[in-house]
Amino acid sequence: xxxxxxxxxxxxxxxxxxxxxxxxxxxxxxxxxxxxxxxxxxxxxxxxxxxxxxxxxxxxxxxxxxxxxxxxxxxxxxxxxxxxxxxxxxxxxxxxxxxxxxxxxxxxxxxxxxxxxxxxxxxxxxxxxxxxxxxxxxxxxxxxxxxxxxxxxxxxxxxxxxxx
Amino acid sequence: xxxxxxxxxxxxxxxxxxxxxxxxxxxxxxxxxxxxxxxxxxxxxxxxxxxxxxxxxxxxxxxxxxxxxxxxxxxxxxxxxxxxxxxxxxxxxxxxxxxxxxxxxxxxxxxxxxxxxxxxxxxxxxxxxxxxxxxxxxxxxxxxxxxxxxxxxxxxxxxxxxxxxxxxxxxxxxxxxxxxxxxxxxxxxxxxxxxxxxxxxxxxxxxxxxxxxxxxxxxxxxxxxxxxxxxxxxxxxxxxxxxxxxxxxxxxxxxxxxxxxxxxx
Numbered sequence: 001x002x003x004x005x006x007x008x009x010x011x012x013x014x015x016x017x018x019x020x021x022x023x024x025x026x027x028x029x030x031x032x033x034x035x036x037x038x039x040x041x042x043x044x045x046x047x048x049x050x051x052x053x054x055x056x057x058x059x060x061x062x063x064x065x066x067x068x069x070x071x072x073x074x075x076x077x078x079x080x081x082x083x084x085x086x087x088x089x090x091x092x093x094x095x096x097x098x099x100x101x102x103x104x105x106x107x108x109x110x111x112x113x114x115x116x117x118x119x120x121x122x123x124x125x126x127x128x129x130x131x132x133x134x135x136x137x138x139x140x141x142x143x144x145x146x147x148x149x150x151x152x153x154x155x156x157x158x159x160x161x162x163x164x
Numbered sequence: 165x166x167x168x169x170x171x172x173x174x175x176x177x178x179x180x181x182x183x184x185x186x187x188x189x190x191x192x193x194x195x196x197x198x199x200x201x202x203x204x205x206x207x208x209x210x211x212x213x214x215x216x217x218x219x220x221x222x223x224x225x226x227x228x229x230x231x232x233x234x235x236x237x238x239x240x241x242x243x244x245x246x247x248x249x250x251x252x253x254x255x256x257x258x259x260x261x262x263x264x265x266x267x268x269x270x271x272x273x274x275x276x277x278x279x280x281x282x283x284x285x286x287x288x289x290x291x292x293x294x295x296x297x298x299x300x301x302x303x304x305x306x307x308x309x310x311x312x313x314x315x316x317x318x319x320x321x322x323x324x325x326x327x328x329x330x331x332x333x334x335x336x337x338x339x340x341x342x343x344x345x346x347x348x349x350x351x352x353x354x355x356x357x358x359x360x361x362x363x364x365x366x367x368x369x370x371x372x373x374x375x376x377x378x379x380x381x382x383x384x385x386x387x388x389x390x391x392x393x394x395x396x397x398x399x400x401x402x403x404x405x406x407x408x409x410x411x412x413x414x415x416x417x418x419x420x421x422x423x424x425x426x427x428x429x
Contacts, residue, residue, distance in 0.1 A: 144187060
């Protein structure tokens with residue numbers, strides 16, 4: 001019962017996350033800017049957070065960071081997110097877009113630009129993907145996210161992460 | 165979407181990959197055509213402490229500091245203090261110090277009030293105080309991160325972008341001070357690599373140096389600039405993958421002096 005209440009509280013808590021999309025400091029990682037900065041529910045981030053839920057409980061739960069990255073991505077386009085990771089920790093990333101037919105790629109590279117070995121997780125819908133990475137050393141890494149050309153429209157995207 | 169459907173959507177399959185579909189095995193990071201997402205997420209202290217604790221139990225209680233804060237009209241200093249106090253909260257969580265966390269929760273609210281964003285963080289601050297009383301450390305940790313992020317979001321909404329950078333810088337500084345102090349007291353080559361953050365320091369330094377002059381009024385801001393430049397040279401591993409104890413001591417001294425200066429300025 002306690003777990004159910006906690007899970008519901010977590011769902012509710014992140015469900016009411018209010019985001020200010022694409023401000024320069026939106027979770028310290030967004031792109032572009034908007035004039036009016038409307039307050040909206042960030043449904044894409046919510047999609048990523050829902051996917052993360054199962055990893056946030058259990059014997060070795062991940063700890064989800066409140067920060068995130070977001071922006072707009074065209075089919076066939078790739079972007080890199082720079083992040084400092086710490087050896088001995090495990091990190092899990094979740095990358096989401098709105099269109100459930102979208103195909104996503106998510107990879108992590110080290111400071112030399114070499115792809116890291118990761119454990120990827122796919123979901124029933126292809127608009128969310130996740131991967132687990134064990135940093136070999138403390139330092140800067142690059143998360144590469146891209147949108148496959150299986151759809152035509154640009155997509156708003158969100159990237160979140162958790163550690164343990 | 166009802167709950168069964170919601171959870172069905174996220175029934176996951178897991179597999180190992182070395183090379184992802186359509187992704188190159190190696191990328192040239194200096195390729196001018198690469199699109200980098202601007203900005204960064206600053207690691208919170210607990211993220212770093214989690215790694216250090218995997219090397220053995222550390223004594224975080226000595227790093228808990230609840231200081232008296234005298235506020236003035238300098239909003240930039242208040243933003244730095246806000247980041248610092250939140251980082252002190254994370255340290256107190258690590259030390260599981262109830263009273264310190266409760267005091268920090270109240271201080272967070274006072275500082276948020278001075279920055280004009282108290283209403284946005286009030287519920288989180290109250291949750292911090294209540295959860296600390298019940299030793300619900302995971303809740304305290306989560307609420308501290310939410311408090312931090314809520315203030316950053318609110319600052320951005322209010323177009324106080326320079327204050328956003330200063331809150332982040334204050335948070336990073338507080339965590340680094342505690343980490344260096346713990347490593348100084350219990351040095352290990354393995355643990356020292358957690359201070360290997362040259363790119364992060366460079367980015368913080370560059371962000372700070374590009375802030376408008378109006379956001380850096382006061383003597384302490386010159387010290388911040390100088391200290392960041394100094395830390396950039398110290399916070400990188402040598403050929404053996406370690407940061408020497410001498411450098412750890414220097415990092416500890418530099419960050420401690422700067423934290424003192426911000427509190428006392």
